[in-house]
Amino acid sequence: MTMTAGSNLEKILTSGQKAVTCECGPPRGADAEHFRHKASYLKGICEAVNITDNQTAVVRFCSMAASRIMMDLGMEPVMQMVTRDMNRIALQSNVLGAAALGIKNLLCLTGDHNSFGDHPQAKNVHDLDSIQLLHCIKTMRDDGKMISGTEVQGRPAMFIGAAANPFADPFEFRVVRMAKKIAAGAQFIQTQCIYDMDRFAQFMQMANDMGLTEKCYIMAGITPFKSVGMANYMKKFVPGLVVPDSYIQRLRGVPKDKQGAEGIKIAVEQIQQCLEMKGIAGIHLMAIEWEERAPEILKAAGLLPRPKVD
Amino acid sequence: MVVGESKPIAEILEMLKDCKKVVLAGCKGCVTVCNVGGEKEVGILASELRLARKAAGKELAVLEYTCERQCDPEYIEALDDLVKDADAVLSIACSVGPQYVAARYPYVPVFPGINTTFIGGAVEHGVWKEYCQACGNCILGDTGGLCPIARCAKTLLNGPCGGSSGGKCEVGKGAVDCVWHLIYERLKNLGQLKKLEEPMLYKNWATSRDGGPRTMIREELRK
Numbered sequence: 001m002t003m004t005a006g007s008n009l010e011k012i013l014t015s016g017q018k019a020v021t022c023e024c025g026p027p028r029g030a031d032a033e034h035f036r037h038k039a040s041y042l043k044g045i046c047e048a049v050n051i052t053d054n055q056t057a058v059v060r061f062c063s064m065a066a067s068r069i070m071m072d073l074g075m076e077p078v079m080q081m082v083t084r085d086m087n088r089i090a091l092q093s094n095v096l097g098a099a100a101l102g103i104k105n106l107l108c109l110t111g112d113h114n115s116f117g118d119h120p121q122a123k124n125v126h127d128l129d130s131i132q133l134l135h136c137i138k139t140m141r142d143d144g145k146m147i148s149g150t151e152v153q154g155r156p157a158m159f160i161g162a163a164a165n166p167f168a169d170p171f172e173f174r175v176v177r178m179a180k181k182i183a184a185g186a187q188f189i190q191t192q193c194i195y196d197m198d199r200f201a202q203f204m205q206m207a208n209d210m211g212l213t214e215k216c217y218i219m220a221g222i223t224p225f226k227s228v229g230m231a232n233y234m235k236k237f238v239p240g241l242v243v244p245d246s247y248i249q250r251l252r253g254v255p256k257d258k259q260g261a262e263g264i265k266i267a268v269e270q271i272q273q274c275l276e277m278k279g280i281a282g283i284h285l286m287a288i289e290w291e292e293r294a295p296e297i298l299k300a301a302g303l304l305p306r307p308k309v310d
Numbered sequence: 311m312v313v314g315e316s317k318p319i320a321e322i323l324e325m326l327k328d329c330k331k332v333v334l335a336g337c338k339g340c341v342t343v344c345n346v347g348g349e350k351e352v353g354i355l356a357s358e359l360r361l362a363r364k365a366a367g368k369e370l371a372v373l374e375y376t377c378e379r380q381c382d383p384e385y386i387e388a389l390d391d392l393v394k395d396a397d398a399v400l401s402i403a404c405s406v407g408p409q410y411v412a413a414r415y416p417y418v419p420v421f422p423g424i425n426t427t428f429i430g431g432a433v434e435h436g437v438w439k440e441y442c443q444a445c446g447n448c449i450l451g452d453t454g455g456l457c458p459i460a461r462c463a464k465t466l467l468n469g470p471c472g473g474s475s476g477g478k479c480e481v482g483k484g485a486v487d488c489v490w491h492l493i494y495e496r497l498k499n500l501g502q503l504k505k506l507e508e509p510m511l512y513k514n515w516a517t518s519r520d521g522g523p524r525t526m527i528r529e530e531l532r533k
Contacts (some may be wrong), residue, residue: 096498110464111464128467129469130468166476168472168474169470169475177468180468239474240473
């Protein structure tokens with residue numbers, strides 16, 4: 001796969017080494033210091049950090065500003081973009097603006113529906129969906145054209161990513177949809193949080209059989225449980241997530257003050273299991289509002305220190 | 311058809327609070343079929359309004375009439391005699407009705423008695439669902455005859471998204487089918503799953519409301 005943006009993440013993945021990305025959500029206010037503090041836990045432990053774009057449809061400071069702040073900290077962002085809140089005019093404008101700021105990794109998502117967020121009365125946009133956004137960015141970068149056909153004055157050099165959820169339905173279509181994302185322009189994939197290892201292994205088998213792991217870097221999404229409460233919540237209320245009962249029983253089996261540690265132990269095991277699967281190019285660790293524990297998870301999983309590339 | 315739902319009686323009473331005499335205009339079109347604005351509903355709503363206002367010590371005269379259709383100006387004319395000495399018209403047609411009433415009677419206030427909700431149909435007695443958003447460029451031929459524009463919460467053209475679970479959409483607490491799951495099953499039955507392997511690219515929304523309010527002119531009919 002040829003280099004397109006030359007980001008740290010792209011270089012590590014291209015070198016064939018297992019890559020690590022983490023996640024950091026901007027705050028629900030203009031408190032940049034809070035964001036810098038959270039982000040500081042992730043410095044030096046991963047190739048790049050995903051900056052969420054108003055995740056769960058809750059207003060936060062924007063991913064482009066947070067990405068720039070992260071770069072000022074000497075870290076590399078993966079700027080997330082959702083198609084829920086912007087039409088093709090605003091999305092393309094943001095891609096160009098992000099490139100102008102030096103952002104090199106973009107992750108294209110449709111986004112959680114606004115009815116789940118803090119402004120359920122909002123008008124949603126959905127002019128494009130995630131697959132069309134992937135195609136749009138790839139076309140701007142490779143052909144120098146906007147959706148309208150207008151020539152781009154200065155092509156945005158981006159390493160383009162997408163998400164995949166192996167746990168939604170219909171199961172046999174999930175890998176086909178991932179293939180569509182790759183065909184549209186996705187160079188790397190970060191999966192939804194994986195808990196059901198058997199189903200994920202089956203998904204990866206299908207991806208390997210279709211040759212997708214030759215065309216795209218697939219990073220396994222891991223989210224540690226902070227408590228049995230969180231595990232139960234994810235099982236019951238997060239659509240398209242499968243949480244096996246065995247994990248819930250394991251967490252329940254330890255005292256409350258040890259559940260976090262047990263959750264971390266589970267995450268480390270999951271990372272190791274994923275890394276053993278054929279076609280896994282890296283780990284996407286989403287320690288939600290738990291950034292400070294990311295280093296110990298990665299260390300225990302044998303992923304630290306991070307390799308260096310030129 | 312156009313599907314509507316009654317506005318709460320309190321909201322209607324508030325709109326009519328300064329009126330002594332109103333024309334309550336129903337419609338024999340879609341709103342009759344969806345049991346919200348036909349002759350029967352005109353009668354029921356008229357009685358409710360009279361009773362409520364009588365109880366409040368401020369009687370209201372309600373003149374009842376159900377138009378053949380309210381989405382045709384010529385059928386609005388039938389209201390002329392009733393409107394003459396009325397304070398307002400309360401229309402329980404879809405929202406085309408109140409606008410045609412407003413156009414015909416420049417000096418008479420008009421109020422909507424229903425909310426026009428969607429273009430859809432009944433799936434069982436008393437249950438209606440949305441099937442069309444009038445995007446102006448039908449793609450049903452590509453999607454197995456099922457519309458993702460109207461029926462996917464995110465208007466995806468490349469679904470189903472990661473929130474599709476057990477055939478249901480993540481929006482609607484399990485009450486809404488994932489239309490992309492239905493499209494997948496249908497194309498599977500038709501032996502056309504290949505159709506879902508190619509990314510479906512950008513939709514031209516200019517034919518939809520996004521291109522501005524729409525006017526359709528058919529010259530052959532104008533002559």
